[in-house]
Amino acid sequence: MMSPEETGEYLSSLVRSTPFGIVAFESTGEISILNEMAREYLEIEAGLETLTGKQVLDCIAHIQELRTPLKACIKKGNTSFDIEALWINDHCYSTKCRPILNGFLITLENITGIKENEANSIQSIFESQEKERRKIGRDIHDSVGSLLSSVRLSLDAFLDDLSLCKEAVPTLKIEEAISNIDSIAAELRTLSHHLVPRILDEYGLSSAFENMVRNLSKLKKQDVKFYSNFEKERRFSKEIELNIFRCGEELLNNALKYAEAKEIMVQLIKHEHSLVLTVEDDGKGFVKETINPENFGIGLTNIETRVRLLGGEFILDSHEGKGTIATIELNVDPG
Ligand SMILES: Nc1ncnc2c1ncn2[C@@H]1O[C@H](COP(=O)(O)OP(=O)(O)O)[C@@H](O)[C@H]1O
Numbered sequence: 409m410m411s412p413e414e415t416g417e418y419l420s421s422l423v424r425s426t427p428f429g430i431v432a433f434e435s436t437g438e439i440s441i442l443n444e445m446a447r448e449y450l451e452i453e454a455g456l457e458t459l460t461g462k463q464v465l466d467c468i469a470h471i472q473e474l475r476t477p478l479k480a481c482i483k484k485g486n487t488s489f490d491i492e493a494l495w496i497n498d499h500c501y502s503t504k505c506r507p508i509l510n511g512f513l514i515t516l517e518n519i520t521g522i523k524e525n526e527a528n529s530i531q532s533i534f535e536s537q538e539k540e541r542r543k544i545g546r547d548i549h550d551s552v553g554s555l556l557s558s559v560r561l562s563l564d565a566f567l568d569d570l571s572l573c574k575e576a577v578p579t580l581k582i583e584e585a586i587s588n589i590d591s592i593a594a595e596l597r598t599l600s601h602h603l604v605p606r607i608l609d610e611y612g613l614s615s616a617f618e619n620m621v622r623n624l625s626k627l628k629k630q631d632v633k634f635y636s637n638f639e640k641e642r643r644f645s646k647e648i649e650l651n652i653f654r655c656g657e658e659l660l661n662n663a664l665k666y667a668e669a670k671e672i673m674v675q676l677i678k679h680e681h682s683l684v685l686t687v688e689d690d691g692k693g694f695v696k697e698t699i700n701p702e703n704f705g706i707g708l709t710n711i712e713t714r715v716r717l718l719g720g721e722f723i724l725d726s727h728e729g730k731g732t733i734a735t736i737e738l739n740v741d742p743g
């Protein structure tokens with residue numbers, strides 16, 4: 409049987425050596441226990457020995473994401489919360505807060521490694537998807553596209569031959585076929601541009617967006633306005649160009665497909681330290697949470713993932729009946 413002193417020593421050694429950051433505080437907000445790992449994870453500068461009795465909110469004042477739910481615990485007596493991924497600078501912690509006798513206990517588990525591995529595998533999925541798209545795009549352009557042009561040429565020649573016939577031959581069906589072939593060729597061209605963003609590789613974002621907006625609005629027969637505030641020659645990193653282009657394509661396709669909008673506007677704005685893409689429509693809008701998960705596509709989820717991998721921000725502001733504004737903000741080098 410341990411004496412009370414031994415039990416105390418035993419408990420504090422548990423708190424010291426557990427592989428989690430631990431913060432226990434009373435319902436008034438006063439810290440009762442905070443271990444070294446929590447001090448390190450939460451980037452608290454004050455020494456460990458000075459923290460007992462301090463207000464937990466003062467010690468974590470620099471971590472906004474933790475402040476708000478902690479305030480709710482102390483002020484409103486909320487009992488628990490989870491933050492699946494709390495990012496503090498380059499580190500990520502799975503954070504849980506639970507009620508204990510007279511107060512609350514926060515545990516912080518360092519999941520930076522897991523998040524980095526996850527990011528790497530998602531990154532390589534996107535890369536192989538990109539390779540595959542380019543391969544299919546090239547095949548469509550080179551083989552199907554050129555086969556189609558040769559069929560069209562043969563039909564043209566056939567029409568010419570028919571015009572030499574002495575008797576009048578009805579040619580309407582052939583003309584119809586030629587016009588259908590032209591439509592298919594136009595759709596294939598758009599599809600192949602979509603799969604292989606050649607203009608993006610060669611001329612950069614502004615030209616690629618201009619071209620994409622023009623092609624998609626022609627295909628869907630809806631006017632789309634595009635505006636960018638930087639010169640055409642301005643290049644960004646390959647990673648930023650490709651990802652923001654793919655996101656723009658998806659957002660514009662969504663607006664054209666679902667919004668039933670009168671006006672759609674795409675803007676690409678370069679600020680000193682950031683690049684901001686907005687795709688805005690005045691259509692029917694939607695509430696993300698109310699979409700039946702079975703109908704929920706991967707488009708918006710993919711955008712969220714791409715933007716998160718680039719350390720940017722994706723905000724979807726949509727109201728039923730009032731349209732949608734999707735904004736993506738990425739940090740870029742000044743200049
Ligand atoms: N601009 C928009 N206007 C109205 N509804 C939209 C808009 N963008 C997306 N949605 C809704 O959100 C859903 C999910 O979109 P997304 O993740 O891109 O998947 P998908 O396009 O494959 O359905 C769409 O099915 C649609 O109901």
Ligand SMILES: [Mg+2]
Nearest residue numbers: 662705707708
């Ligand atoms: Mg979509």
